[in-house]
Amino acid sequence: MRMRKQVGLFVAACLYYSGLVGVSRWLMQRSGKKLIILNYHRASRGDLRCHMLYLRRHYRMLHLEEALEELFSSSINTGCDRRTPLVLTFDDGYHDNYTHAFALACELHVPITIFLIPGYVETGAYFWWGEPRRLLRRAQVNEIVIEGKTYHLNLSDEQGDLGRLIDKRLRYASSVVEREQFLGWIREKLLILPRDVALEEEGDRPLTWAEIREMRESEWVSFGAHTMHHPILAYLADPIELECEVRECRDVLSYVLGLDIRVFAYPVGRTEHIGSNVVETVRTAGYHWAVTTLHGVNTPASNPYLLGRVLGDTSRHWLVMAAETSGIWHLLSPLWQLIIGKGETVERTPILSQKGVEHDT
Ligand SMILES: [Zn+2]
Incomplete structure (x- = not known):
């Protein structure tokens, strides 16, 4: 895995310093309306600062709803800033979204959008x-x-x-x-004893309402819905429970935050987890847009309820992020599979823990 990462970084550096990343970014900018939505989860355990510094220099950073309104409107961007719009999203609402992402968003003036799970905020239980x-x-x-x-x-x-x-x-x-x-x-x-939270687990806990309200007061954080309790919606047996998970999340967040919540993120949003009944439930619950974890850069022709995102893991080097957001990384992905195996695939890569358990949430 380490070797694969080093090879990936070497290739990303070659792409960047040869100017190919810049050319690819320029081509994307000139190929019509586009919207890149990055999909992060944790904000610590990496170098989010470097990601943000690079991205804010080369992309037009927006809040998600603002960017989606612009993408699906008939108007053409006639402003002087012609850079491709890009949005940073964080799924699940980990505590480190407050300690790291929010702090950096304020310091670097970068807007971020966090998808919340009210049931976990309420209990404070680990995901x-x-x-x-x-x-x-x-x-x-x-x-x-x-x-x-x-x-x-x-x-x-x-x-x-x-x-x-x-x-x-x-x-x-x-x-x-x-x-x-x-x-x-x-x-x-397993005779698990309740005990104090280990320091290294602090960032694993969900955000609190107080932290969310503080972020809401700033101009740098906006919010979306991610169900009440984060079940994988396609596996829910009862359609009423499916509807509650989707609709109640919007109602609770709208009430607590005093905002109209219009964007939804599917939990573990890969193709097999988003059936047509799930999409229809999201639409009828009143959401205007929904994002998946499928790789994709959006255009005005994209389905507003199946929007693609680009993997934005903080453990990825900023050079890899530069190649990824420019589109060239994905373009060359069949080559990665030949050279470095399936670690850098077309779709979102499930992150495997040391115990071999998937964490694509
Ligand atoms: Zn999630």
């Missing part, structure tokens, strides 16, 4: 997709039997298998109640 890793780290037993199979936690292979099993049960739950019941059951089986 479910981080639980397999957290549970295994805190387990107080040496073995556990699930579905007739024994997992020995001192054997790394079996620990990895157990992590994947827990992730699968949480990911494919047919309701939020089923997911939370399983979480309660597995915590009990």
